[in-house]
Amino acid sequence: MSLHDELTATQRCLDDLARSVSRLEERIGTGLEIRRVRSDTEHLKESLSLLRAATPQEAPEPRVEMVTIPDQPYDSGLWTAASDMDDEGLGAKDRHAP
Secondary structure (H helix, E strand, O other): OOHHHHHHHHHHHHHHHHHHHHHHHHHHOOOHHHHHHHHHHHHHHHHHHHHHHHOOOOOOOOOOOOOOOOOOOOOOHHHHOOOOOOEOOOEOOOOOOO
16 A cells, blocks of 8 residues: 555544544533544644645656567577577587586
């Protein structure tokens, strides 16, 4: 999950919390405890807003270009063009491995 997605999910959770606190306030009334919870909720929302503003914007992920590889066999001339070419890991044709 990207940072932007995390911040957005956190914002949604805080919005849900604010709605829940409002419903509680309707049922309980406006006592000291519910005012503290509402105040804490508002502080969290402000803090998240400040965090979002301080967070650098993410650069979009680079697009990966798909390369199609043909099913036809490669030209065998690619592998036998140079007579003095060493075989990978085997050495030259006219020499023997120790």
